[in-house]
Every structure is written in structure tokens, then in C-alpha cells.
Amino acid sequence: MTENIENLDGQKVRKAVIPVAGLGTRFLPVTKATPKEMLPVVDKPAIQYVVEEAVAAGLVDVLMITGRSKRAVEDHFDRVDGLEAALAAKGDETKLDLVKHTSELADIHFVRQGDPLGLGHAVLKAAGHVGREPFAVLLGDDLIDERDPLLTTMIDVQQRTGGSVIGLMEVDPEHIDLYGCAAVTETDEQDVVRVNALVEKPDVDKAPSNLAIIGRYVLAPEIFEVLRHTGFGRGNEIQLTDALQALAGDPDSHGVYGVVFRGRRYDTGDKVDYLKAVVQLAAGREDLGPEFSAWLKDFGASLP
Numbered sequence: 001m002t003e004n005i006e007n008l009d010g011q012k013v014r015k016a017v018i019p020v021a022g023l024g025t026r027f028l029p030v031t032k033a034t035p036k037e038m039l040p041v042v043d044k045p046a047i048q049y050v051v052e053e054a055v056a057a058g059l060v061d062v063l064m065i066t067g068r069s070k071r072a073v074e075d076h077f078d079r080v081d082g083l084e085a086a087l088a089a090k091g092d093e094t095k096l097d098l099v100k101h102t103s104e105l106a107d108i109h110f111v112r113q114g115d116p117l118g119l120g121h122a123v124l125k126a127a128g129h130v131g132r133e134p135f136a137v138l139l140g141d142d143l144i145d146e147r148d149p150l151l152t153t154m155i156d157v158q159q160r161t162g163g164s165v166i167g168l169m170e171v172d173p174e175h176i177d178l179y180g181c182a183a184v185t186e187t188d189e190q191d192v193v194r195v196n197a198l199v200e201k202p203d204v205d206k207a208p209s210n211l212a213i214i215g216r217y218v219l220a221p222e223i224f225e226v227l228r229h230t231g232f233g234r235g236n237e238i239q240l241t242d243a244l245q246a247l248a249g250d251p252d253s254h255g256v257y258g259v260v261f262r263g264r265r266y267d268t269g270d271k272v273d274y275l276k277a278v279v280q281l282a283a284g285r286e287d288l289g290p291e292f293s294a295w296l297k298d299f300g301a302s303l304p
Contacts, residue, residue, distance in 0.1 A: 013155045013218060014061055015135045016054035019122040020047065021067030021113040026270055037140050038072050039274070042282050046268055047073055049143045051105055057151040059136055060106045063129045065113050065122040074110055079103045118237025123219070124227045132221045134158050137240075139215025141269040142167075143277060145284075148263025150216055157192055158218040163254035164247060166195065167216035169261050177204050179212035180241050182258055195256040198245045200234055211258065213241070214265065220254050223247065 024036030031039075037047035054062055066073065080099065087096040109129060113122050123137060136151060144150050154165045168182055180200050184193035199208060217240070226243040233239040248256040266277035283293045 011133050013134045013136060013158060014059060015130055015133060016051075016059040016062045017065065017123060017126040017130065017135055017137045018047070018050055018054070018062060018140065019065040019113070019119060019137070020070055020073055020140060021065055021116060021122060023067075023116070027274075033069070035070050035073050037070075038076065039268070041143065041266075041268065041274075041278055042285065042288070045076060046140055046143065048076070048102060048105075050138050050140050051077070051108070053144055053146065053151060054136065054138055055106050056146065056149065057136070057155060059151075062106045062108045063126050064108065064110050065125050066110050067113050067116065077102055077105065077108050116237075117232075118235065118239055120227050120230055120238035120240040120243055123240055124224060124238070127224045130221065130224075134218060134220050137217040137219060141267065142215035143266040143268060143281075144216070144261075145264035145266070145281075148261075150259065150261045150263065151218070154216060154218045154259050157257050157259060158220070161254060161257055162220060163257050164220045164223060164244060165218040165257045165259060166244065167214045167261055168193070168211040168258040169214050169265065170210050171212045173207065173210040174204060176207045176210050176212060177201050181207050181209060182211045182213060183208035184211060184258060187257075191260040191262070193258045193260065195244070195248050195258050197248060198241050198256075200239070200241055211260065214261065216261075220247075222253060 020035065020037045022036065024031035027036050027039065038045040041049060051062060064073065084096060084099055087099065111125055111129065113125055115121070126135070136155065150167055154167060158165045166182070171179060178201065180198060181202050182193070182195050183197040183199065184195055186193055197208065198213070202208070223243055226246050227238065230238055230243045230246070233242045244256050247253045266280060267273040268277050279296070283289050283296065
């Protein structure tokens with residue numbers, strides 16, 4: 001069974017929300033004093049990849065939901081007059097451009113989450129800034145390769161449906177219990193589905209699909225009213241998934257859709273996957289890839 005996607009005239013998606021209030025406990029002790037979003041991935045902090053992805057999709061108004069000990073994130077996107085002046089005096093235009101790039105990427109705002117009450121609570125903190133517009137939410141643990149854009153497709157689906165859109169990815173069915181999972185109906189458009197229900201970490205034999213939720217969302221503003229009435233769920237937190245589940249089951253809402261992503265995604269959520277992300281991105285760089293890949297082959301061959 002397939003479903004036609006309705007064409008609706010909606011407001012343009014202009015704003016991105018990036019929650020950065022997490023404690024990063026899986027990366028202790030380095031995250032005791034350094035925000036996990038500032039961990040380097042080759043030569044840029046992870047958070048910069050996320051902001052650059054938003055900007056590439058046309059979102060130049062970025063709101064970060066922060067917490068305590070996140071000052072380094074704010075400083076990274078601020079001007080550093082002394083450093084810029086020193087580089088200019090040395091005539092090092094290459095490094096000067098790199099430094100300026102981060103402070104000129106987008107119009108970046110910050111708001112404190114306060115109590116760490118979950119992703120849904122963090123998104124709700126953006127209501128005053130976003131207003132009655134659709135908006136994107138990007139989680140920093142998932143880095144999407146710039147050669148395989150996902151967000152632009154999701155924005156297009158949101159604009160045509162008026163609903164909320166989540167990023168999905170096929171995973172090994174034996175591992176679906178590690179993810180949020182979507183029960184879906186196919187539409188007449190390849191890799192775009194209608195979401196009927198969302199199940200958090202289902203038993204393998206009870207999962208409705210092998211489509212896992214990844215950290216990209218384009219949300220209709222109706223999500224805010226749902227979040228205001230969403231109680232505490234898994235982990236005693238306000239879960240965005242619970243609010244999306246409510247929208248998916250509400251015939252009066254604009255619905256929830258999913259875009260199945262088949263490109264390159266780098267998971268920086270745990271130590272092993274973080275190391276894999278660094279290696280994969282370094283190997284794909286034109287300036288580093290050839291030399292690094294050659295060394296990597298030799299190193300791999302030397303392992304017992």
C-alpha cells in the first residue's frame with residue numbers, strides 16, 4: 001500500500017535547533033572540562049560539522065540549547081580579535097580564513113536548558129525563538145557526510161506535507177533493539193514513508209521494521225503544543241519520540257513522515273564509533289586521504 005504526498009503551501013524552514021546540553025559521560029574523563037561537542041573530528045570540533053550541515057541546507061539562524069560548562073562551544077563560534085590580528089600580521093591568510101569561517105557561518109544564538117529533562121524538553125526551550133515556523137533539529141552525535149545531503153530532502157518533504165519529518169536508516173534487524181524504530185507506510189515517493197507509530201528500542205522479534213531513527217528532524221510548529229502536554233517517559237525525561245508518536249496518531253495533525261537515508265553517516269556517540277568516524281572522514285579528505293590511507297593499509301597489515 002502506498003500513500004500520495006499532499007502538496008501544501010507552508011512557511012519556509014529557516015531555523016535550526018541544536019541541543020548541546022548533554023554531559024558526555026561516555027567520554028569521561030576528557031569531557032570533565034571539555035564539552036563533548038568540542039571533541040575534535042580530524043581538525044574541526046564535532047559541533048562545527050553539524051552547524052555547517054545546517055548552513056549548507058540554507059538554515060542560517062541557529063539556536064543552540066546549552067547547559068553548564070558549555071562556554072567553549074559559544075567561544076568557538078565567536079570572534080577572537082587577538083588571534084585574527086596576529087594571523088593577519090603574519091600574513092597567514094589560510095589560517096585567518098579558517099578562524100573567520102567559524103564566526104561567520106551563521107547567526108548563532110544560545111539559550112540554557114536549565115534542568116536536563118530530555119530531548120523533548122530541550123526542543124521545547126526553542127519555542128520562543130522558533131515561533132510558529134517549521135524548524136530543523138540536529139543532534140551532534142550523528143555526523144552526515146556533506147557528499148550525501150539528508151537535511152535538504154527532509155526540508156523538501158516538510159514543505160510539501162506540512163508535517164514533521166524524521167531521519168531514518170535501515171539497520172541490521174538483529175540490532176534494532178538498540179534504536180528507536182518506526183512503523184511506516186510507503187508513499188508514492190522513493191525513500192519517503194508515512195510514520196504510523198514509533199517504538200523505542202523494541203524487542204527484535206516485535207519490531208515493526210528495521211528502520212531506525214537517526215538524529216535529524218524537521219518539525220512542524222505544532223510539536224510545541226504537544227510537548228507542553230507530554231509527560232515524563234523513558235528515563236524519567238520528556239521524550240521527543242513520545243510527542244512525535246502523539247502526532248503520528250492524531251488525525252487532526254499534519255502527520256509524521258520519514259526520509260530513509262542511504263548515505264554516509266558517522267556515529268560519534270561512543271568511543272569506538274567516534275574513532276571510526278575520525279578515520280573515515282580523514283581518509284575521505286583530499287588533502288589528507290591519500291597519505292593517511294596508505295599508512296592505514298600498512299598499519300592494518302601489521303596488526304596480528
